[in-house]
Amino acid sequence: MSEEKSRIFWTSRIAGAVIICLLLGWYSVHRHAQQAVAPMTVELQNLFYENGLANNGTQDLTELAKKIGPARMDRLLYDAAPTISLAAMKWMVANGADPKNIGTLQDMSLLQRAAKLPQYDRMAYLLGFGLNPTTRTSDGRTLIHIAAAGDLDDRALALFMSKGLKIDDVDLLGRQAMHYASLKSIPVLISAGANISAVDSSGRTALHQAAKDGRNDAVTALLAAGASVYDQDKAGKTPLHLAAKARNTDQVIETLLAAGAPTTVRDSDGNTPRDLSEDTSRYGNRRSSIRDRL
Structure with missing residues (x-):
């Protein structure tokens, strides 16, 4: 084989290998993207179906969002706020829902509803819309009170406290967040300085409340x-x-x-x-x- 033919041969082989590598890379990225989107798609399909907005799982979600309009998307986001994933939340906002337009419904704001699942990324995302973190429920609970009943983590608590909320804020019954704290929230609050012996207006501690509610894991x-x-x-x-x-x-x-x-x-x-x-x-x-x- 001449030197020129050899050069052409190896150049074509290398070019082919490069193309194959690029195709494999694209396929891998595309596949991972599909895998990441799939759970969110199922989540949204179930959400639309459970709210009577979709007949089956084959309807186009984007078209459904356009069909029901921004007002219905706002209410859908509000209703789903305690459980929806961050990815699904972002999709809903991108397809018509506007957190700034959602007022207080059922005695809770959108932010307070979302605090029932107090994951840092979800809460930081909603706070990015300028929602008021200091608003209280009609019974005086703050975001920390609500989040404590869920699985509050260090980052979410630090985020709330950076907005001026305190772990010893009391509601209208004189209860601090510790009175409502779940198993996972208790050590987080303690690490932040919460007093497990603090009493409410009836003189009850967090242990009193957990015992009354039958929350054995919290009692332990x-x-x-x-x-x-x-x-x-x-x-x-x-x-x-x-x-x-x-x-x-x-x-x-x-x-x-x-x-x-x-x-x-x-x-x-x-x-x-x-x-x-x-x-x-x-x-x-x-x-x-x-x-x-x-």
Whole structure:
């Protein structure tokens, strides 16, 4: 083979290899893009379908958004705010929804609704539209109160605090965010300086509230953080009193008893936890093995 033919041969081979590499690269990027979009598409299709806006999953979402118009897209974004992904949220805004035009509905603003799923990226995105982070609900809760009931993380909390919100802000019942905190939110709030012994207007701590609500995971986390089973509210009730009085709280009662909760303390009406449990037991939802230990 002559030198010229050899050069042409190898040049064509190299060019072919380069083209193949470029095609493979394009395919890989395109495939990853499709994989990233697919979950969002399914999410949006389900959202439109569940709201009676689509008959099946084959309709063009962009055309549907145009058809229903901006006002309906605004309401759809508001309704979906507690659960929708950031990608789907951005799509809705790009296709007619305007966060700035959505006022307070059902006693909550769009930002407050979104705070039920307090992921940093979602919240930062909405705050970028100039929404007011200091607005409170009619019962006085802030974004941090609402977010604490979800799975609040360090970044989202730092974002809220950078907007002037405080972890010790109280609602109309005198409750701080810790009173509503979920299992995952408790250590985040504690790390930021929240007081697990803070009391509300009724003299109840976060442990009182978690016990009353039957949130055993939160009760366990609060006890591990040093919450006291001996604290009494203004009516003389300990967390065990409240758990005994509530329904479906057997697990909470077991957890409190294991932590040394007193069973003989009487509230201001003279009732022990067992006395209050007797009333609850009439509804048949208290195991006798639990009642006998009170």
